Amino acid sequence: MPQSPVLRAAYRARAAAADLAPLPRAAKDDVLLAIADALEVRTREIVEANAEDVAKAEEAGTSEAIIDRLTLTPERVRAIAADVRDVVRLPDPVGEVVRGSTLPNGLELRQVRVPLGVVGIIYEGRPNVTVDAAALCLKSGNAVLLRGSSSAYKSNVALVTVLRDAVGGAGLPADAVQLVPGESRESALELMRARGQVDVLIPRGGAGLIRTVVEQSTVPVIETGTGNCHVYVDEHADVDLAVDLLVNSKAQRPSVCNAAETVLVHQAVADAFLPRALRALKEAGVTVHGDEAWAKAGAAAGVEVVPVTMDDWDTEYLSYDIAAGVVPSLDYAVQHIRTWSSGHTEAIVTRDTAAARRFVAHVDSAAVMVNASTRFTDGAEFGFGAEIGISTQKLHARGPMGLPELTSTKYVVTGDGHLKGGPIP
Template identity: 50%
Template sequence: MKEKDSIHELVEGIARQARQAALQTAMLTSEQKNRALNTLADLIEQNEVMLMTENARDLATARALELPTPMIERLTFTSERIKSMADEVREVAALPDPVGEEIERTLRPNGLDIRKVRVPIGVIGIIYESRPNVTIDCAVLCLKSGNACILRGGKEAIHSNMALAELISQTLKKCELPEHAVQIIPTTDRYALNELLKLNEYVHCIIPRGGEGLIRFITDNSRIPVIKHYDGICSVYVDKDADPEMAVSVTVNAKTQRVSVCNAAENLFIHKDAAPALLPKIAAALRKKDVELRVEEKAAAILKDTGIPTVPATEEDFRTEYLDTIISIKVVDTLEEAVADINQYGSGHSEAIITDSEAAAKAFFAGVDSSTIYHNASTRFTDGNEFGLGAEIGISTDRLHARGPMGLRELCTYKYQVHGTGQCRGA
C-alpha cells in the first residue's frame, strides 16, 4: 500500500508541476521556443555515444525477453536515426509558431471585433511503447505549441527514454524555460499509468501511441479526453484503369518500404478487369521482397499456374495489422465493393487508389471513411514530417478535434478574443 501511495504522490506531483508550467509555456515567445529546440538538437548530436550506450541496455533486455522483431526494430538507435532525430527537431524549430494564429475574425454590427485565436491545449500526457524517438517528437511538438507534457514510455525503452529526458531537462535549464514543461514518469510500474489517467484536474488530453491493447486500456480507464488510433490496417486498391507500372511500384512501396509501421499496407484489393494481367506482376514483385501472399479464391485462381506461392486467406486476415512481410489480397468486382471492404475491414487510417480515372478517384475519396486517402501514391506518406508538419505526435483516427497526422496546430485549441469600444448589452 505504501508503494502505491508513493507512486500516487509522484505522479500527482508531476501533473501539478506540469499544470503550472503550462501556464508559463503558453506565454513563451517564438524566439524562446526555437532557441530551446535548436539547443536540444545540438545536445542530441553531441551525446550520440551516451544515447547508443543506454539504448544498448534496452536492446539487450528486449532480446533476452524475445520481444517481436518489429518491436526491436522500432526500439533500435543507429547513428542515422540519432542524426534524424536532431534534424527533425530543427525542422520543428523552423516551422511557423501556431500559437496566436488568427483562425477567424468577425466584426459584429455593434462594433465588437471577435477573433478566434489558436492557443495551447495545456497539459498533454503521452503514453507510448517501444520507439524512444517518440520522447523527442512529443517533447518538441508540445514545447513549440506552448504546451507542457508528461511522457510515459514503455519499460522496454526505459534507459533510452530517460537518457533523452535528461537532454531535454538540460535544454530547459540552459535556455531558462519552465523546468517542468517536459517531464517523464520515471517508473515502469503500471500503477503509475492508472494514476495519471485519473488526473483530469491537471491534465487536459491523453495521446496513446502503441498497440491495440494499450490504447483500449487507456480509453477504458481515462477520465481525460483521449485522441487515439487503434490499428493501422491500411489498404491499396488497384482499379481497372490503373497504370500497370504504378500499380506495382506503389503497392510494393506501401507494403515493404518499412513493414513495422502503422501506415504500411496490409491489404490489397484489385479490380477483376485488371487482375488477370496485373495481379501476377504485383504478386511477383512482392515475393521478391519475401512477402507472404494470403489470397482469397479469385486471386488464388489467377495465381494458380504462375508458380508464385500463396496461402489461403481467411476473413480475419483482412482485419489483421501484420506489421510484417505479409499481405492479404482480394479480387473485387467493382470499385464500390473495394470501398465497402475497406470500410468493413480497415481501421480508418490510410488507403490508396491506383487509377487514371478521376471519376473513380473522386468516388473512392468520397466513399472511404478513413483519415487519409491517396490517389496514385503510397500510404507510407501518412507521416507528420512527410506532410510538412514536422515530427508528428501521432496519427489520429478519431473524428473530433484532430484526424490524421497530428502536428503543431493539432496540439492547439482556440479561444475567442473580443475587442470592444465600451459596448454594453441591452435587454
C-alpha cells in the same frame, strides 16, 4: 501538492505550462535548437542506453519489426535531431487568429490559438516519439508528460535527461518535459485519471493500447488509430504503376502505421496484375495471405500463398505480410474497406478520374491516396514537421497531428465600455 509521484509530476507540469504559454516564438525555437544540439553531443550515452533495451528485447524473443522500432543508432539520433530543427522552421501556431470580426454593436471579436496546456503521451517502444512529442509540445507552448513502454525505459530515461538539461539550460522550466514516474500499469492508469491536471491524452501504439486508454481514461483523449491500410487496384489501373505502389506501400518500411496491410484487386485486371505483384512481393520478402484467386495465381507463378482468414482482414501485421483479395467492383472494394479499415489511410490506383472521385467520396478514412503510396501519410511528408501521431477520430483533429492540432482556441472580445442590454455610456 499531491502525494502520488505521478500526480506530483502532473502538478509540476501544470505550473510549467503556465510559464510556457506566453512565450514568444524565438524563446521556444532557442530551446529546440539547444535540444537538437544536445542530442548530437550526447548521442553516445543515448545509444548505449538504447542498446540495453534492445538486448533485453532480443532475449525476450521480440519480433524484428518491434526491435526495428525500438532501435536507436547514431544515424537515427542525428535524424531525430534534424527533425527537431525542422520543427524550429515551422510557424508558431500560438496567437494565430483563426477568425475575427467586428460585431454590429461594435465589439471586436477574435478567435485565437492557445496551447492545450498539459499533454500526456502514452506510447509503446518507439523512443523517437519521446523527442518528437517533446519538440512539438514545446513549440506549441505545451508541457508534456511522457509515458513510454517498459521495453524502452532506459532509452527514454536517457533521452528525457538530455531534453530536460537542454530546456533548463535555456532558461525554461525543466518540468515542461517529464517522464511519468514508474513502469507499472498503475502509473499509466494514474496518468489516465489525472483529470484537472492533464488536459489531454494522446495514445500512440497498437490497438490494445489505444483501446485501453480510450476506455480507462477520465482525461480527454485524442485517439490515434492503428493502421490497417488498404491499396485498391482498380480495373483502369496502370499495372506496372500499381505493382510499384503496392510494394512501396507494403515493404518500404512494414513496421509503421502507414504501411499497407491489405491489397484488393478488381477482377478485370487480376490476370495481368496478380502474377507480377506476386513476384514483386516475393522479391521484397512479403508473404501473401490470399483468397482463391491469389492462390491460383500463386500456384501458376510458383509463389506460395497462405490462405487468407477473416482475422487477416482485421490485422495490422506491421511485418512482411499482406492480406490479398480480388473484388468484382469498386463498390465492393469500398464496402470491404469500410468493414475492415481502421480509418487511417487507403489508396486507389487508377487512370479513371471518375473512379478516383468515387473512391475518395465514399471511403471514410483520415487520408485517401490517389495513385500514391500509403507511406506518404506522415506529418513530415505533409510538410507539418514531426507529427505527434495520426488521428483517426473526427473530433478536433484528424490525420497527421502537427503543431496547430496541439492547440485549442479562446475568444478575445474587446469593447469600449459595452454593457449587455443597454446603450454604450
